Amino acid sequence: MKSVKVAVVDDHELVRSGLVQLISSFEGYEVVFNAPGYDETINKVQDGFIPDLILVDIHMQGKNGHDVAEWLNKNSPEVRICALSMFDNESSVLKMLKNGARGYLLKSSSCIELKNAMDSIMEKGYYYSDLLTGNLLHSIQNGRTGKDRRVELTDKEIEFLHYACTEMTCKEIAAKMYLSPRTIDGYREKLCEKLQVESRLGLVLYAIKNRIVVLGEC
Template identity: 40%
Template sequence: MTYKVVVVDDHLLIAKAISSIIEGFSGFEVLYEAENGKVLMDKFKVRVNIPDIVLMDISMPIMNGFETTQWLTDNYPDIVVMALSVQDDDDSLIKMIKAGAKGYLHKNVHPTELEVALKNLVDKGMYFPAWATSKVFMNLSKKDERKTINEIKLSERELEFLSYVCTELTYKEIADRMCCSPRTVEGYRDALFEKLEIKTRVGLAMYAVKSHIYEIK
C-alpha cells in the first residue's frame, strides 16, 4: 500500500526538498505542497487531494500550523498530522499535541529518522522522538486543571487500556492483549476521550502517566 503525503510549509524550497526526500521512501507518495492552511483547505475541496498524512509547519501566514491541525482534527480525524518545524520549544510542542498532532520532528532531522517517523505513523499511529517525549512528560509536572483520576470513575478495563496506550502497541495489538475485538478497544478509547475531555492518544498517554496509571521506567 502507498500512503499519500502532503507537505504544508510556506517556504517553497524547503517544501520541495522535503517532498523529494519522501519520494525516495518506499510506500509513500507526495501529492502536493501547500504554503499554508488556507491553501490546504481549498485543495481539500477536491476529494483526490485528501492525503493519509500531513507534514505540518507551524509558523505560516494566513493560517498557521496550530489552526490547520485543529481544523484537520475536527474535520478529517483519520488524517495523521506530524509537525515538521524549526520550533522545538515546550509551548509549540504541547499546543500541536493538543491540536491533534500525532508526531513532531525538527526540520534538521536526518532523512532516515523521517522515514522511521512516517512508518511509525502508519503502523502505530504516532511518533515522537526522545527529546519531544521528555518535554511532554516534564510538562506533566506543571499545574494542570484537567480532572484527576479521583474525580472520574474509570472501569478496570478502561484502566487496563490506558496502561497499554502508553506503549508502542497498535490498537489491534492492544485488543489482542486485552482478549477483545478492535471495535471494543475503540469503544474504550472513545469513552475515555469523552470522560477525560481528551482528543488524542498522546493526550491519553499523558493523562495515564500523570495519574500514575502507567509508570515511566
C-alpha cells in the same frame, strides 16, 4: 501494496520542494499535494485530495500549522498529522497534541529520522523524537511502559495528567482542582520522578502512550 498518500505544508518553497522530493524517494509513499499555507491546504482537502499523512510546518505566516491541525482534526480526523518545527518548544507541542497531531519532528532531523517518523505514525499511530521525549522515549523503546513498571496512579494524579495535556497554566490547573499552585507544583515534580520523565511534556507523552488521555481530546 498500497502507497501511503502524503501532503506537505510549508511556506518556504525550498523546504517544501525538498521534502516532496525526499518523500517521493521513500518506498511505499507518494506525495499527493504540497501547499504553502492554510487556505491552499484546506482547498486541496475539500477538493478530494485527502492524504493519509500530512507534514505541517507550525510557524507559517498568517494562519499557521496549529490552525491547519485544528481544521483537519475537526473536518478530516482520519488524516494523521506530523508537526514540523525549527524549535523544541513545549507550548507548541502541547497545542499540536491538543489539535490531534500524531507526531512532532524538528526540521534539524535527519532524512532517516523523517522516514522512521512517518513509518511509526502509520504503523503505531504516533512518533515523538528523542529530543522531545528524553527518558520517556527511552523507557518505551526498552519496553518499560507504565504497565511494565507497575506504576499506580491516584485519581488526583490522573486528573492532573488530564489538565496537564491542555494549555492551562499551573495556576489555572490549581483552580480547577481546588488546590494551591504550590501543591500542583508538588504533583508535577512527584509525577515526573514517579514516571521517570523530565518535564510537563514528558508527562503528556506518557499519558498519551498509556491511553490515560486520547490524542485530540486533551
